[in-house]
Amino acid sequence: MTEVTSSKGMAVSKILSSDGVAIAYDRVGQGPPLILVGGAFSYRAFPGLVELAELLSQHFTVINYDRRGRGDSGDTTPYAVEREVDDLDALIRHVGGAASVWGLSSGAVLALRAAAHGLAINRLALYEPPFVVGDSRRPPADHQAQLTRLVAAGRRSAAAKYFMRRVSGVPAVFMVGLPFLPLWSRFKAVAHTLPYDAAVMGDYSLPAGQLSLVTVPTLVIAGERSSTVLRQAAQEVANAVPNARHRSLEGQNHNVSMKALAPVLVEYFKV
Incomplete structure (x- = not known):
């Protein structure tokens, strides 16, 4: 230690x-x-x-x-x-x-x-x-690749939105106000690790x-x-x-x- x-x-x-x-x-x-x-x-x-x-x-x-x-x-x-x-x-x-x-x-x-x-x-x-x-609905087959592409481009907010909407299936109506909440900054801070969770989950x-x-x-x-x-x-x-x-x-x-x-x-x- x-x-x-x-x-x-x-x-x-x-x-x-x-x-x-x-x-x-x-x-x-x-x-x-x-x-x-x-x-x-x-x-x-x-x-x-x-x-x-x-x-x-x-x-x-x-x-x-x-x-x-x-x-x-x-x-x-x-x-x-x-x-x-x-x-x-x-x-x-x-x-x-x-x-x-x-x-x-x-x-x-x-x-x-x-x-x-x-x-x-x-x-x-x-x-x-x-x-x-x-x-049940499955995430897109290329979701890990899409997350990796967004993270590589420095688009953490877009990666977080993609994960929540397309992978987790959060309804669009709930996504509208999320980026304006204080919690969103916490999500963005670790959004670059979303491809890791995608790898853990596989398909x-x-x-x-x-x-x-x-x-x-x-x-x-x-x-x-x-x-x-x-x-x-x-x-x-x-x-x-x-x-x-x-x-x-x-x-x-x-x-x-x-x-x-x-x-x-x-x-x-x-x-």
Whole structure:
């Protein structure tokens, strides 16, 4: 572990991944280690992740980290999903060699891929891994290439809009005012990593063969008010992972309330 000073003059804890990239993280609380894996647009200073880390810190040693390319973490090219798995492995080794893991959206899929790869994960919890099952609308086949092109051209705002509208399926009416909200600057700050989330997701098909390799206890959570496709995907993941169960979270959607989520995670992880 190293400690360096950020551009804002604050100390930042970092570890080196296997390829030498420095991964920044915050550690709060005491107890068994629990690592949080954010999804698209997420990074460790994002308000929701900060809130969840604080809520869980009463029971666990919570590691909230910047995925590579985000916040205070480093990056290198070319990107590979395997490098993000290595990052998570480095964090697990750093906190004692084994840890529980929670993942959000595409971060949940990254956590699944890490578990299938055999990382020392004790228990796994996932919130709405966004696979597309059945006949539901799929992202354009070239979505990763389109995101990469927009990012390469320095068009982060356009990349964020493309991801939300064409990949995530956010209705056009909700997109009109988004760029004018304070939250949009946070989205733009990490929009250059959207091709990474696209790589994690692939073609958004459910990788049943890979999921069958996940042997750790797994909880798959979906919001009761989320879209049909997200709720179906959560159920299908729970069906495909050998030691998994499904839970619906009352009154929630993809933008989950951390105050509603935290008690479920405490109950599940505190064994």
